[in-house]
Amino acid sequence: MSPGDTVSNKVFPQGEWVPPIRRIKNVTFRNVAFSKTIISKITFTDCLFEDCLFTGAHLNEVEFHGCRIVNCNLWKVRMTRVYLRPEKVRFAKRFRIEAANVGISAYHSMLSNFAEERQDKFFMEADIKFRRWTRYQIWHDLRVEKKTLQEALWGWVCSILHDYITGFGYRPWRFLFWTLVLFFAVSYLNYTLIGDAIKATDLAPTLASPVSELQGEVGLAGHASFIDTVFYTFSVLTVLGFSSVTPMSDFAKILSVMEALAAIGWLGIFTAVLVKRFLR
The missing domain is CATH 2.160.20 (Pectate Lyase C-like)
Structure with missing residues (x-):
């Protein structure tokens, strides 16, 4: 041959x-x-x-x-x-x-x-x-x-x-991209559904007001801003909790609990992808 x-x-x-x-x-x-x-x-x-x-x-x-x-x-x-x-x-x-x-x-x-x-x-x-x-x-x-x-x-x-989404567990960057897409999509959903039920607490002191008068003051008028909603959503989905942005209505609280539970599973998959790709 x-x-x-x-x-x-x-x-x-x-x-x-x-x-x-x-x-x-x-x-x-x-x-x-x-x-x-x-x-x-x-x-x-x-x-x-x-x-x-x-x-x-x-x-x-x-x-x-x-x-x-x-x-x-x-x-x-x-x-x-x-x-x-x-x-x-x-x-x-x-x-x-x-x-x-x-x-x-x-x-x-x-x-x-x-x-x-x-x-x-x-x-x-x-x-x-x-x-x-x-x-x-x-x-x-x-x-x-x-x-x-x-x-x-x-x-x-x-x-x-x-x-x-994950490349069968071998594409962590692809999974990170879809994670960001999903989180921002949930942020927009929260902005639409519970934007009126999210309150941002401003604890920063000003020259005109002493710190003691600002503690517990709620600084929100009307619909929450999209940035506040993004901060609130990422705090819930990453299971880090939140302090300056809180849900006020019962529906907002229930939705936050459901999102946090779903995020635990999603982040668990993310961890498994990283382990499979880099620590095999």
């Missing part, structure tokens, strides 16, 4: 494959079957694998540098001490509907390999893709009645939110 060659429509024998050379460069494998083939101690460089079968294959101490694996069946492939960038493995959209289990099997095998080799960056990318393919599998399970429609919809929505 010389650089530039194309190997197509071939079936490699089961068992260990002993190639003529251990370094294969710039070779195209198209429609080739490696089913139950043991591929050991080979380095592929700038190669293309397209529409190949790796079902039940065992890759042992194999390196893929600059290679692309496109629309290959990696069902139950085993990887041991393999170097392979997850983004180089690509599947057509039809796999999401017809054979989502192929993607699940491929990335699950990569996860085991990357965890053993301590390739944390590759593990992260493989885990994200594995979870996405697990989401595609939901509709297949629904078609074969392994899931009810309610379970499928719930799993799909949770997976979508987990993906786009």
Whole structure:
């Protein structure tokens, strides 16, 4: 196999494959079957694998540098001490509907390999893709009645939110962005609903009034300002409490309690994302 060659429509024998050379460069494998083939101690460089079968294959101490694996069946492939960038493995959209289990099997095998080799960056990318393919599998399970429609919809929505908000726990900056968006949205909601029921207490002394006369004086006329509402909302959602801005009506107090309880769970997720990303 010389650089530039194309190997197509071939079936490699089961068992260990002993190639003529251990370094294969710039070779195209198209429609080739490696089913139950043991591929050991080979380095592929700038190669293309397209529409190949790796079902039940065992890759042992194999390196893929600059290679692309496109629309290959990696069902139950085993990887041991393999170097392979997850983004180089690509599947057509039809796999999401017809054979989502192929993607699940491929990335699950990569996860085991990357965890053993301590390739944390590759593990992260493989885990994200594995979870996405697990989401595609939901509709297949629904078609074969392994899931009810309610379970499928719930799993799909949770997976979508987990993906786009936290990057499955690997995108803390994305989660911080959505946290700020959510907190400001709640601030606007509070400004609209309970702006009249929030009072800001001004305890700062002035030259004309002694401190003793200012204690307990409430300085608010009409609707609270948006800045006061933002300060009040962030104090509640970060569970820090508040002193100079307080709710006055019963509805405002109940809403504040509900927001604080929801914020505890949200900030708990934020902490889990930071731990998963930086302290794994």
